[in-house]
Amino acid sequence: MANIQQSINPSVKAAIFEALQAGVSENTALIKEAEIYLKTVESTPVFHLTLIEIITNTSVDVKVRWLASVYFKNGIDRYWRKNTSNSIPEGEKSILRQKLIGHIHEPVLQVATQLAIIISKIARYDYPKEWPELLPSLLHLVRTEDDLVQQRALLYLHHVTKSLASKRLAGDRRAFQDLSSEMYSYVYALYSHLSQTLLQQMEAGNAEIVGATMEKALLCLRVMRKLTVHGFKTPHQTNSVMEFVQSLYERIKNLLQYRQVVLSNDSLLALCEKYLVVHCKVLRDLLDFHPFSFVPFIRMTVEFVLHYLFQPENQVLLFDSFVVQSLNLVKGIVLCAEYRPAKVIGDTKEPATLEAYRIKSEVFTPESLSLMCRQLIENYLLLSQEDLHVWETNPEEFAAEEGGEAWKYSLRPCTGCLFLSLFHEYQSILSPVLISMLNESMGLIPPNDMNRIIKKDALYNAIGLAAFELFDEVDFDRWFSQVLLQELRVKENNYRILRRRVVWLLGRWIGVKLSVDLRPLIYETVLGLMEPSEDLVIRLSSAVTLRSALDDFEFSAEQFLPYLERSFSLLFTLLKETEECETKMNVLNVMSLLIELLGNQMKPFLGTLLQLLPALWDASEEHNLLRCAIISTLVHVVKGVGSNTEDLLHCLLPVVAYSTDSEQPAHVYLLDDALALWQAMIESLSQANPQVLQLLNNMPQLLELGSENLIICCDILKAYIYLCPDEFFAMYGSRIVNVLMEQIVDMRPEGEIRVMSVIESMLVNRPETAASIVSPILPFVVSSLLDGSSTALIITSFFSAISRVVLASKDIFFQVIAEVARREKQTPEFVLDKFMTLWIDKMSSVFALEKKKLLAIALASLLTCQSDIILDKVCGLFMRICETINDILPPTDSGEEIDRLVYTPGHIQADEGEEEVDNEHLKRYISTRRSLDPVFTLPLPTYFRNQITQLEAQVGSSRFQDMTQTVDNETLEMMRNFLGSQPRNNQL
Template sequence: MALSASDLPVVYGLLTNSMSGDERVRKPAETALSQSESRPGFCSCLMEVIISKDLASQDVRLMASVYFKNSISRYWRTRRDSLGISTEEKVHLRQKLVSHLGEENDQIAQMLAVLISKIARFDYPKEWPALFSNLAERLQSADILTSHRIFMILFRTLKELSTKRLTSDQRNYSEISSHFFNYSWHLWQNDVQTILHGFASLLQNYDSNSQQHHVELYLICERWLLCLKIIRQLVISGYPGDSKSMQEVQPVKEVCPILLTAAQSFLPYYASFLNRYPKFWDFVKRACTKLMKVIVSIQGRHPYSFGDVCVLHPVMEFCLSNITDPRSEVAAFENFLIQCMILVKVILECKEYKPSLTGRAMDESRVSLEQMKKNISNAAGNLLASLMPSERIVLLCNILIRRYFVLTAIDLEEWYQNPESFHHEQDMVQWTEKLRPCAEALYIVLFENYSQLLGPVVVSIVEEAMNGCPVSVTEITPGLLLKDAAYGAAAYVYYELSNYLSFKDWFNGALSLELSNDHPNMRIIHRKVALILGQWVSEIKDDIKRPVYCALIKLLQDKDLSVRLAACRSLCLHVEDANFLQREFADLLPICFNFCFKLVEEVQEFDSKVQILNLISILVGHENEVIPFANQLVQFFQKVWEESTGESLLQIQLLIALRNFVIALDDQSTISYNILLPILHKGIDINSPDELNLLEDSMELWEATISHAPSMVPQLLTFFPCLLEIMERSFDHLQVAVNIIEGYIILGGSDFLRMHASYIAKLLDLIVGNVNDRGLLSVLPVIDTLIQCFPAEVPPTITSTLQKLILICLSGGDDRDPSKTAVRAFSAAILARILVMNTTYLAQLTSDPSLLHMLQNAGVHVEETVLLCLMDVWLDKVDNASSTQRKTYGLALSIILTLRLPQVLDKLDQILRYEPFLSCICFLFFYIYLHPILCPFLDMMNIYLVFAQVL
């Protein structure tokens, strides 16, 4: 029944109760609201609550907007199972939303903007064609607050519509861009001037500014930011990428230089407002960062238009000068420097700016699309070359290493206070979030582009640093910090620097001496040496691998946790290396395990435990001799599992380590069962709260456990029903499941079949007919194995599955599909095997009325008998069958020949064309004509079964 205005007090009361701290009050209210969502009129009641500023509390209004949003997501589209929201109510709601644009509460205003954007996704332009024109009209006479809210709605709506990918939707978006861009752009430019004028007034009249003036100016600032986001959205999504369309995007050339100018204008206020106007200082920080991010995103979308001299030249000049010689306000503005580095990095690695090395065909009369791309790329490449002369490249490289790579006093204090956290912040942080990782990323791209120029430069910096800070120096001096930075620079570009620097000489000389100095301050260098030993792994020759392994083991027992974790990571790289020398590491394995066990006791952070467990897992997976350490590893795994409750990533790493452990133990894997089987049981339990995260790795562990078990144990047998529950949920892990089933068949034998025959039947019936051809090809070998192992017991158990295989064989339609042909050939071979090994059962199966009914429902017409139809399939698919399958076909046909049916004899010439069939016929001839004289004691089926074993 529909809700009306009279129900408004009830809805208001339910919304109020849904926020109660008393669960006895909250739960019934939430249930009632959930049940009301699909009722007509519910959204209209919520809308009335939202717009009742004076009558309803702010919390209730916000809650109403949340329920409104959820209802739109679920019921705005027409649904068959619910009356939902009628067309009349939708019209009413759209009118109400557009009329309520001056919402004062920020949270509710944001929620209303989201509401309108979601409705626009469904209704624009067919049901709501006047949306943008109405908003534009309201903008003409809006006050500052209302205009801010309108721009909030515009941004949300444009962002929502930009995700629609149909051609018609993109065409509509282009039309919006063409209408709205100019208006938004002019308003944005006007607001820039207003804001800058307001900022100047703030500094000149610090004491006399009224609070009301601050509020209005801040609203203009926020509106300006929204307008900037809209402009970005229009330029990015309103035009096709120019690298594909080859159409110049004029707004790029108009917008980017002015965005750059705006950033330059705002930057001085970053320092001026810091202690005087915190709110406006925060805006300047966000504005400058956002301006640079918009330029980065425009370059990524329209690289060719961005490559014009009026854009690329000022942008690169601005960014490079800020990186190499920043003004005081920029030097302290880390986020802005990061954006400058990101922009230089993406420009340097942009493939559209790489000069083409191919020429143009001599007889080509017109400029092709590819030639246009080459021309633009060459022009942009030449412009970059002029902006990046050798002197500037060398200067930038030096600045990055000598200024941005060097650890600061704050870094050293953080390291001293918490070495573990410092390691992870330096090692795992996203490169776009911190200045030093961003500088390192830019340096790597710079070196890749100009390796021949910079190779000798980096080597000279390394040599200068080593000479300026001998190994005997233990004080934390600028020279020591420069050496740390230089070592880092050498580590990051090992693949190119090896042409200019001999690792063997470096290691045997300076690096080994560095490691011999155990002063606490040397942790700075030791950590970077650990990094070098890991990064240079591919360049390390066999004759020094052993000393390098020993060096890493030594670093693994350093007093500083950050150094030990760095050594742990580098050891992983060495053990995983294709040229890892196992024989040279064998005697170090006990020491390595012991230090890992100790290290995991000392660390506190989750990431550290994952990293150590990863090394242990890799060691177990690459070393054959782990049995001497089996008891220690079992105890270690047990402890880690007990401590990993609620930490899915750590548990996943443990499952991987256990899998490697089981594989390494092979037939002695039973010594791990005390810990392995309980963990495995939890991982494959689909009712476990961690099922979603652990199931994939648990399945692989289960497969490894079955594959390497010397015999079946009762507890493993009890796990099998879990496989049916997993497959009933999804076929995501089908291939692993198939391997597990096959392992149980071979390992469990008749005991397994006796206990779980019904589960096997359900599993196969679930899979066959519900998976694609690739899935069928993975499960058919299991059915074949089952029949070979239990020819008398299995076929009657899996009748439903075999009927589906007959349907597959007789359905046809595989002439042009190799995978369907393979499925039919394999299915036919399975049925042929049953005929050979259990002839009576196949005769019953092919004459079963339920089979004939199923074939009839599927539209398969059987002219004679199903068995003769199968004979046609065997003859038809012989060329698509494997050698073993062809022999099975031949043996099955030899049995059919004993029936002496005219339909069979008519095809005798076709049968005799194939060698496998011919050999079977010879065998049959031997039996029929010579058997009474030579072998009166033999039974024909016994001979067939002996012959079948050969298959």
């Protein structure tokens, strides 16, 4: 080891030190150079030894030491594992571990924290095999009398425990449980000692000493949290665990009281609140991970919360993050699935479930639930002064919808979640309470009574949240007409709070219980609140409500038409006036929905929007979510204008080109929406200009990304093939096929079917040209069929492509057979015989009539290719072709022979409504299939008859008679019926 340390080149060490110094300078050029140099040397031997020397040298500038620790930390994931390239040698690792655990007296907390993370990362790899002394050393150090060493040892222990607890493999979890059982009593004793010492110091009133002890107690509690929650399979079977959890409640009470003493000491107040929150998190984790172990604490928890959070005299002790944790704890108890008995309670098998259900029934009484309901609304759902300040200073931030996981850390969303959980669980008890509160609040509030306005806002919030549960309790039509409309008409400034809440309430109830006859009045009301003269928060809330109205199941486009122009104009004005990207995105989403729902009716208004979107696109370079909303809007615009899309190409092409370019970092965010736009655009065009074709330069890389976007990419390719087949084949055909050939080998069946649909589209449009271009992929198709492991859908798809190749060029078909034979080291005759046998056999598994006819036409075409191998199988060929003819000839009164798949102008059903199709791609598809696809142009009975005549002429009557003698009588009878006029000499 000494040799390793001595081998550090002083010049390299100096260079690394200088680079770290440059890295903390304010010169961006020096920082960039330093990053480049450190990147080049980070994988070299003794790099990390140099870093540890710098980190542990307390005479070095703190910033340099901290940066060195960051580089060390990042290097653990890259170079510590044994199987990585340039991994750190074992001898060097041993020195590093010794130096890390030896530097326990680090004076700077930021550096000590980085060291703790480094040790925890190494422990994840090395403990216990390569570093068995780690935890014994830390457990010894936490008992020291030196405050700094004890604090650092607890810091290291906390991060190591956290890292080991996060391992999820079964073996690792068992190992952590074994570790926990060994060290739990030791750590718990230390925690108890620190807690008792802290209580004595709090009573003595020395804030400085309290702070130091509380920091250590906090770290110890964090260790206990991981050991308790992740260190035992069934925590309630361990007495010390249950004793520890029970002790938390009393300690929380003491800390809440002490917090009142230190309100003027900001640092100690913050530490005390953090300590309190971790106490709550221990309880919540135990409930989440071990609900049955939490059953003994249900009553204690609910009673504790009722006492502190729902008794007005105790609420002075509280602070927001503690309230959030406590409310979420109650919500967890209410919603816990393990606490729900079977519908027939006697059928419940788990005794702990019955015990939990019993306790819940005893603590959630009508009185306690009523108290909680009222207090949640009157105390915790209220808008705060901070909320109102945000409304004034940043209305767009205030109007942003709170979603996702805001309930975990924000008071009002958390309160709303608990209220809704309680209301859903105890609807029969809480509905009368809420209705009573609503009745008590009826009537207009004086505009200067801000306190009552805010309380009514909270009440309306609750009624909106519980809209579905209150369906039978509230006559919303009458309430809106007689009360809410009156409140909306009050224009005083304070009333903006209620006006905003009322319009939000409309959005919550419009999809629950609102008569159709009232919808015009709702539209008129909402649009009136979106006028530029209104408060911005109210306008934005109104836009959200408008979206709810548009997205409702009972929305009627005809009923909304009188409001269309005004709504689009107001949304457009709102889009221009707002500044935040999230706000613009929300407004664009409403406009997109409007365009999607009203389609052609929107055409007169789209020009103004398209004037704004390019500028908005350029201004949103750093905001990919907004760009996604812009692209989504453009999709609806394209679908709305239909065949007029060519006029929009100047706006669409740059967006599609940029967003589908895999070289652009932003493509990972924009690609899904951009592909939808590309597809909508290409399917709406009647012709392709060079810029539209040039977009296909992006397609090979997109296909190489994998199967995630394969479906839409294949649809885009098919749209190009039908739009401009000649240009597609000339410029991109071979390149696209080569990429598909590389990808199809590893595709799932769904992907293979999509790829073959592209191949088949190529063969439909330009059979001869396409047969040559797609030939490289065909050996894979034939080999896959011969392998015999494909599903019925894959078999149908593969045989369809092969059939079209046969019809386009039999030479290419036989070349493919020869190539498969070469690869499998067989003769072409052997492969052809095997393939034809398979084809005849698998025809019975093809159910789609179009596909079945295609395969039959190809088989009939092979009759005259003068192959003895094929002619030896005429029995099977005739049988499958006749079966197909039988399927496609419907019975007619006149006995006339009509191939139901052949398109003729007399097909009224096919023509009906065709002129209403406003999709250029669909029109081209229908037209091409009717004019070029032999499935729809070639009557199979006639073609079969001609092939039989030609076959007889080729082989002669004698051999033809010998061939037909191998055919079974049932097939011969079908042939006589289908072919009508028989071959010469009545051979059939």
